[in-house]
Amino acid sequence: MTSSQLVWLVLAVSALTLLLAVLGLHAYAGGRRDRAALVERLADIPGVQRSSVPFAALDRRVRRTAxxxxxxxxxxxxxxxxxxxxFVAAGTGVIAGAWILAxxxxxPFFGPIAALLAGWAAMSFLSWRQRVRNERFIAQLPELARVLANATQAGLALRTAVGMAADELEAPAGEELRQVDDALAMGHSxxxxxxxxQGRLPSRELVVLVSTLVLSSRSGGTIVESLRNLTVTLEERKETRREIRTQMSQVTVTAYAVPVIGIGSLLLLNQMMPGALSAMTGSGLGRILVLVALSMYVVGFALIRRMSRIDV
Incomplete structure (x- = not known):
């Protein structure tokens, strides 16, 4: 087998592995949602008890710390x-698995490096999930402002309008508004x-909406016209954000392609010359050069990601 054929074989196997990983994660996420919905339905049935939460003992210990x-x-x-x-149990498993695979x-030199990257990826997963949920909520803000304007125009109080919006809108807006409605029912201002x-889902659009509602509740004036004007503004900002995201998609793909190319190069080198990485990291100079190269890849990834973020 020639070197070019080996390269194409490795690329094909890598693409197939990534595809199977994406399908597996999608199936796993769907299974977790179905299980959570089933447990919630069973909890409402008399005589049926919910099963114990996995890692409950570890969860209690983790919650005690700051x-x-x-x-x-x-x-x-x-x-x-x-x-x-x-999360701690899953993160520990991911870190241990990354160490062993590397x-x-x-x-062996790449084991601790892979473990550090796996820990960073686990924490980055939380930031990514929070950012995705925040963007989904921002996309629902025009509809939220429209529902509040219609309810207010019908003569309903703000608290009643919030409860109505929580029932009509899907997650995450419905879930967050339900928490707001519960807080109002408990006597919070x-x-x-x-x-x-606003603290859970920080965004400029939500700041404007919250400021409008708070000022209206303080002054006691009507907010129908303000909410309708805000709805138009939020729709325009939504379209602007969508256009920017589309134009910067190539830069985002490039940011993730940079480290993938580096890892793929190491894999190809070790396949074409078995034991080359062990020999290269067997000396102090080789370890330093590898760390410098990996640092440059990390810096390149961070710089490209930073350039692709445009605040609107």
Whole structure:
């Protein structure tokens, strides 16, 4: 087998592995949603008890720490059903698996590096989930403003309008508005309830909406015209964000292609010359050069991602 045929074989196997991984993650996420819905339905049936939460003991230990409480807040902001204990257990498994795979596929020197990258990827997963949920909520803001304007025009109070919007809108807007409605029912002020929403899902669009509702509740004036004008503005900003995301999609793909090319080059080198990575990392100079090369890939990834982020 020639070197070019080997390269194409490795690329084909890598593409197939990535495809199977994506399909597996999609099936796993769907299974978790179905299981959560089934457990919720069973909880409403008399005489049926919910099964114990996995890693409950670890979850209690993690929640006692300050880091665990911060982690719980981040998990709540992502909208997932993961508990801090489950996340720690899953993250530990991912880190251990990455260490073992890098040790076996590349060289023992790459095991700790792969573990660090796996830990960073686990924490980045939370940021990514939170960002996706935030963007989905921003996309629902025009509809939210329209529902509130219609309810207010019909003569309903703000609290009633919020409860109506929570029933009509899908997640994440419906879930977040349900928390706001619960806070209002418990006696919290409009400013405090909406401030909690703004803290969980920070965005410029939500700041404008919250400011409009708070000022209206303080002054007691009508907010129908303000909400209708805000609806038009939010629709325009939504289209602008969509256009920017489409134009910057190539840059985003490039950012992820850079480290993939580096890892693929190491894999090809080790396949064409078995033991080359072990020999290269066997000396101090070789380890330094490998660390410098990996650092340059990380810096390149970070710079490209930073350039592709445009605040609107």
């Amino acid at each position: 880091w665990g409480r911060r982690l719980e807040g981040r998990l709540a902001a992502t909208g997932t059903n993961l508990t801090p204990g489950q 040790d076996v596929i590349f060289a 409009v400013e405090d309830a909406l401030g909690g929403l």
